[in-house]
Amino acid sequence: xxxxxSSTYSAITLNINGEKYPLSVDHRTTLLDALRERLxxxxxxxxxxxxxxxxxxxxxxxRRAVACLQLAxxxxxxxITTIEGMAEGEQLHPVQQAFLDLDxxxxxxxxxxxxxxxxxxxxxHAAGWPSAVTDDVRPEAGPPPLTAxxxxxxxxxxxxRCGAYVSIVQAVARAAATRTESAxxxxxxxxxxxxxxxx
Amino acid sequence: xxxxxxxxxxxxxxxxxxxxxxxxxxxLGGGTNLxxxxxxxxxxxxxxxxxxxxxxxxxxxxxxGGLRIxxxxxxxxxxxxxxxxxxxxxxxxxxxxxxxxxLRNMATVGGNLLxxxxxxxxxxxxxxxxxxxxxxxxxxxxxxxxxxxxxxASGHCVATHPSDMxxxxxxxxxxxxxxxxxxxxxxxxxxxxxxxGDTPHLETALPPGALIxxxxxxxxxxAARSRYRKVRERASYAFAIGSxxxxxxxxxxxxxxxxxxxxxxASRPWRARTAELALTGAPADAExxxxxxxxxxxxxxxxxxxxxxxxxxxxxxxxxxxxxxEEAAR
Numbered sequence: 209x210x211x212x213x214s215s216t217y218s219a220i221t222l223n224i225n226g227e228k229y230p231l232s233v234d235h236r237t238t239l240l241d242a243l244r245e246r247l248x249x250x251x252x253x254x255x256x257x258x259x260x261x262x263x264x265x266x267x268x269x270x271r272r273a274v275a276c277l278q279l280a281x282x283x284x285x286x287x288i289t290t291i292e293g294m295a296e297g298e299q300l301h302p303v304q305q306a307f308l309d310l311d312x313x314x315x316x317x318x319x320x321x322x323x324x325x326x327x328x329x330x331x332x333h334a335a336g337w338p339s340a341v342t343d344d345v346r347p348e349a350g351p352p353p354l355t356a357x358x359x360x361x362x363x364x365x366x367x368x369r370c371g372a373y374v375s376i377v378q379a380v381a382r383a384a385a386t387r388t389e390s391a392x393x394x395x396x397x398x399x400x401x402x403x404x405x406x407x
Numbered sequence: 408x409x410x411x412x413x414x415x416x417x418x419x420x421x422x423x424x425x426x427x428x429x430x431x432x433x434x435l436g437g438g439t440n441l442x443x444x445x446x447x448x449x450x451x452x453x454x455x456x457x458x459x460x461x462x463x464x465x466x467x468x469x470x471x472g473g474l475r476i477x478x479x480x481x482x483x484x485x486x487x488x489x490x491x492x493x494x495x496x497x498x499x500x501x502x503x504x505x506x507x508x509x510l511r512n513m514a515t516v517g518g519n520l521l522x523x524x525x526x527x528x529x530x531x532x533x534x535x536x537x538x539x540x541x542x543x544x545x546x547x548x549x550x551x552x553x554x555x556x557x558x559x560a561s562g563h564c565v566a567t568h569p570s571d572m573x574x575x576x577x578x579x580x581x582x583x584x585x586x587x588x589x590x591x592x593x594x595x596x597x598x599x600x601x602x603x604g605d606t607p608h609l610e611t612a613l614p615p616g617a618l619i620x621x622x623x624x625x626x627x628x629x630a631a632r633s634r635y636r637k638v639r640e641r642a643s644y645a646f647a648i649g650s651x652x653x654x655x656x657x658x659x660x661x662x663x664x665x666x667x668x669x670x671x672x673a674s675r676p677w678r679a680r681t682a683e684l685a686l687t688g689a690p691a692d693a694e695x696x697x698x699x700x701x702x703x704x705x706x707x708x709x710x711x712x713x714x715x716x717x718x719x720x721x722x723x724x725x726x727x728x729x730x731x732x733e734e735a736a737r
């Protein structure tokens with residue numbers, strides 16, 4: 209990206225859901241506005257536009273972030289995942305399916321952000337990250353069980369004005385359990401394959 | 408928002424050179440505070456120098472048993488690091504108590520130290536504010552100040568520093584490293600933030616154009632038994648109305664070593680050295696803890712609507728030291 213210091217716009221390429229999107233941006237453009245207004249990726253929602261509600265949550269290099277405080281020009285070179293990139297074809301992401309099955313929403317406006325956040329919460333927990341409600345954060349204490357309190361704290365950056373929190377917590381818990389089960393299934397499948405190979 | 412230039416720096420000297428001595432240029436880290444302030448017009452930089460990709464993203468043990476934390480380490484990575492959790496658990500707890508998961512993934516250690524107050528008058532460009540426009544006045548003193556400072560404030564500004572992380576860094580004697588065009592330098596945490604006085608717009612002792620490159624925590628065995636507790640007006644995702652970082656080493660019922668720092672009570676993370684002095688060598692009981700808190704808070708100058716903070720901080724000192732003493736006795 210060759211940019212003269214005096215220039216207030218840049219030609220950039222954004223990598224979103226595995227696709228490259230070249231565009232010229234005024235440096236003031238947030239990633240949120242670039243997604244919605246320039247690239248027609250309107251799944252990411254604008255709520256407060258000041259980093260307080262989480263409606264615009266996307267994943268940057270696999271980690272959740274609010275797109276409203278992320279300048280588009282500064283997102284060049286990063287892997288951006290939006291709600292549009294969660295499903296695999298017609299196959300919904302397990303977190304999307306859990307929100308559907310357990311009614312983890314009412315009006316649906318905060319839902320894309322809730323789902324992107326929840327996907328990352330489940331990965332953060334699987335990686336052993338403690339939270340503000342984890343009593344003992346020392347690594348020796350091991351990862352905390354993903355209780356309702358842990359889910360509420362970890363999801364506290366996503367507000368829901370309809371107040372669908374009870375169902376959201378249940379949906380995140382079910383999706384996390386599904387992930388754990390499938391991880392165990394994979395392990396046992398691998399074990400079986402190894403055994404078969406050995407046999 | 409004012410139009411601005413954007414450049415991405417790839418090494419420290421390049422970042423410092425790009426910023427130059429331009430008072431209209433700013434380093435951009437995670438942007439969680441700066442971009443927000445640019446939207447509201449509080450910050451109007453002509454140029455941003457993006458430092459997120461600088462090679463300052465590591466946490467390493469120092470030879471003497473401390474930790475060196477790079478300036479672009481994110482809050483999330485700092486909180487999750489095994490050695491931080493093991494040696495300075497109150498630092499992990501403090502970082503996790505701040506903001507949301509999304510913001511912690513974006514925010515950097517360097518930016519956290521330089522974030523601005525959340526005083527509503529500072530954030531509102533239609534109001535006077537000595538911190539934003541020197542000499543314009545401080546409406547908070549006569550106005551909305553229920554979450555403003557009780558310690559170290561002045562008649563010019565009663566804003567608080569919003570950082571949770573900084574409270575733990577204050578307790579653990581962190582040292583801030585920086586780079587300028589003239590070379591590198593260090594500032595002990597106790598000297599990093601300037602007293603308010605009549606210059607509330609001057610917040611740190613960093614030289615003009617300096618880039619924070621990292622924070623070093625000296626070895627502190629006492630920190631292995633430490634806690635951070637934050638009180639706020641809702642259960643999560645809110646700034647503190649009072650917080651405390653505490654570390655305690657008790658032997659035979661006597662305080663051998665103690666660290667105490669307060670958050671949300673002053674223009675900077677407040678190291679409670681008067682209380683520490685009163686506690687060291689004294690019996691580790693609730694009476695001593697309360698007396699030490701009172702000694703520290705004797706300097707408090709509450710405003711009409713934030714006197715509750717004096718009681719709150721006293722209670723926090725007693726509660727957290729009592730809990731740490733009980734843990735030590737187990």
